[in-house]
Amino acid sequence: MSRDFSTRPQAPARSPLDLALVAVGLTALAWSASCAHGSWRDAREKRARVEEARRELASARERVSSALPSSTEAAFSRQALLSLEATPPVVLSALATVLPPDVRLDGLALDYGGALQLRLHVVARNAAAYDLFLSRLEASPQFGSVSPGEENRDGEVRAVVSASFGSVGR
Numbered sequence: 001m002s003r004d005f006s007t008r009p010q011a012p013a014r015s016p017l018d019l020a021l022v023a024v025g026l027t028a029l030a031w032s033a034s035c036a037h038g039s040w041r042d043a044r045e046k047r048a049r050v051e052e053a054r055r056e057l058a059s060a061r062e063r064v065s066s067a068l069p070s071s072t073e074a075a076f077s078r079q080a081l082l083s084l085e086a087t088p089p090v091v092l093s094a095l096a097t098v099l100p101p102d103v104r105l106d107g108l109a110l111d112y113g114g115a116l117q118l119r120l121h122v123v124a125r126n127a128a129a130y131d132l133f134l135s136r137l138e139a140s141p142q143f144g145s146v147s148p149g150e151e152n153r154d155g156e157v158r159a160v161v162s163a164s165f166g167s168v169g170r
Contacts, residue, residue, distance in 0.1 A: 091108075094140070094142045094165065098133065098137050098140050099136075100136070103122055104122070105121070106122060115145075118161075118162065120161040121158075123158050125157075134146065142166065143165055144165075145162070145163060147161070
């Protein structure tokens with residue numbers, strides 16, 4: 001039997017538990033790398049889809065503007081662009097950002113002319129909530145030409161408000 005009496009440190013014996021923990025760690029590392037790679041790939045694909053949609057929109061704008069050169073046709077072109085950009089879901093989403101909790105939209109009429117004209121039928125719990133809605137609507141960069149119409153301020157406020165939406169045709 002030979003024994004090593006040297007003073008150099010001896011490597012500890014590796015137990016099966018140590019090897020199993022190293023294997024688990026390497027597996028977790030490989031799985032994390034795979035997930036990260038998949039996320040980056042998904043992000044690249046989504047960016048490519050967004051860019052393609054932007055190119056399609058620019059192409060549609062170009063086709064519409066080049067197809068309609070006269071002033072009457074240019075107004076129609078603005079109206080067509082507006083109807084592409086300011087769809088009802090977009091308008092409703094913008095309205096949702098300015099509606100206080102105590103105000104609800106009871107009706108909405110959209111008129112796609114030179115500019116998108118809105119006719120809002122709103123109901124507010126009280127006059128303060130209605131006034132807050134009007135101030136938010138006027139302060140929003142998405143809405144312009146805000147003009148309150150008929151209103152009933154007895155208890156619950158019922159009112160009609162006219163406004164324009166979007167930057168096209170303003």
